[in-house]
Amino acid sequence: MCGPVRASRVAHFAQAFNFYKVCLSERDAWFGATLAALFNALGMLLEIAIVRKIPGVSAKPPTVSALVGLMLLLVLFIQRKRPSHKWASLVFSLNTASVVIALLSTNLQFAVWQRNWAPFQAIKLGCLVAAILAPAFWVGLLSILAYCVSALLQFEFFFPPAIKAQVAPDEPWPILAFGLAAILALVYRFRGAQLEQEVARIRAHNFAIRRLANASLNIRDRMNTPLQVIEISTDLLRNSNESPKQILDRIDRSVQSLREINSMLVRQEKANESQTHQYKGSRRVKDAAANSALGADSIVE
């Protein structure tokens, strides 16, 4: 394999690991946070319904978590016109904290009082939901770790050995398996988003190039007609009896057309320069290229 090809493949391979830097659209981030808050509110209402049938398990933690979920939903609704990654991440993290605290408060009670308690089901579900809805990679990863690590620590240090042996003999391995699966799902999701963004960027770039090429062809066409008029006019001036005044008038009009095209190109060139300067160093250089292409199109329309 030759050097440049190998270097390109290495660069491509390295780029594939940049999925953690992927920034979802603000709307997607907002939607993920909203669904997570809604899931907290509704899920905790179901938890309250379960808790009511089990004496010894407090309904207070799920009630508080459901209220927190509703409040976060309200915040997201109020701010819906100005969605931002920062707010979406903050709300998602607060929501995760609220669910984790509620579950930590009731896990041991469930283990003691519920017959046939399936250990840490809600924690495992939380891991998967975080992987599916997290508004940013790091927020999702921290949420998954918060669910898993809190459950593991609680299980290891706060569950009496008798309860551990009785209700969860296989733990902590299932929690770790769910945590790992959730992290892989999160990686897969953000890698997919990275590829989608890359495809969209390449499409936009190709679109801009095509528009520029079309604009260039149209400009050539606009310039070549007056040039042709001048060519035939000079030939007729030399070789025919046609009135020179009419011919010269046509030449004047053609020169004027060429001047107008030139002025439009100069104006467009200045606009391109200013846009390139404006976007220089930012990620929107290709947007500037696309805008220039659109501007060039407008010259000939």
Add this chain to the structure above:
Amino acid sequence: MTKEAAVVFLDDSKDLRELMSVLLESTLGVQCMCFGSLMEFENHPHEVLRAKVAILDINLGPNAPDGLDAFNWLLDHGFSGKILFFTGHARANPEVLLAERNGVEILEKPIRPDKLISFVSSALNEAA
């Protein structure tokens, strides 16, 4: 415009239409009927279809039917003469390239008048 023309010319530039008419009449002695749009072209089917040579510009202005539409109209109506495309950016269009492979001549603007006359003259001879 009522006289039978040997050449029909379709171009959106008024100056070029007038010049082409004068040039062909003064050098080849043939009548050239000029049109500024496809609509005008289609409104004179008898004159157009009887011509020996059709010279078509491709770009006939923004949002207007182009020379390729005129080309297809000629084929659909059984035009038996020679067709020349006369345009500023012909070779970028795949349909034009396809037409070229089927024997349609492409003249790129700006072309020297003597060459233009020579092409039209050859086309007239071939059509005859």
